[in-house]
Amino acid sequence: MARSAPPALRPDAREQADWFERLPEHAKSEFRERWRAESGRSEKLRERRRSTDVRYLVEGVLLFAGLEFFFFGLGAGRLLLLVLPGGLLGWICSRIRANRWTYVLVAVAFYFGVYGLLGLFAVGHFIVFVCVAAALGFTHEMLRADGSEGL
Secondary structure (H helix, E strand, O other), X not given: OOOXXXXXXXXXXXXXXXXXXXXXHHHHHHHXXXXXHHHHHHHHHHHHHHHHHHHHHXXXXXXXXXXXXXXXXXXXXXXXXXXXXXXXXXXXXXXXXXXXXXXXXXXXXXXXXXXXXXXXXXXXXHHXXXXXXXXXXXXXXXXXXXXXXXX
């Protein structure tokens, strides 16, 4: 796979300041390098945050629709119906940066809301649902701790 060319370097607005103009050339190059590194870091953090948000959404959908399919093997209509609350669960958890306990609390609230409306409740399904939700929250907690997850 071919790599794309690096983006053209634009001058930083801070380079127009009087104090910057008075600096010797080696100091100017150090500032430019530092500003470029800071810009690259913020880009990486934004990209990491975007991928984390997508991960939360996919996990929420799979938590509802995947477990529904695994346990009940029901039709596509009901699975598609569960995509919406799963996506909403993922979106809310990404906004509050859910850890293992908040992920479980939000997921259980959604579970009772969705399955209360559908008129279904299975104890085994609920137990597995809570365990998977806790594992997902714990995974995000660990990714945040080692810096792999965007802030």
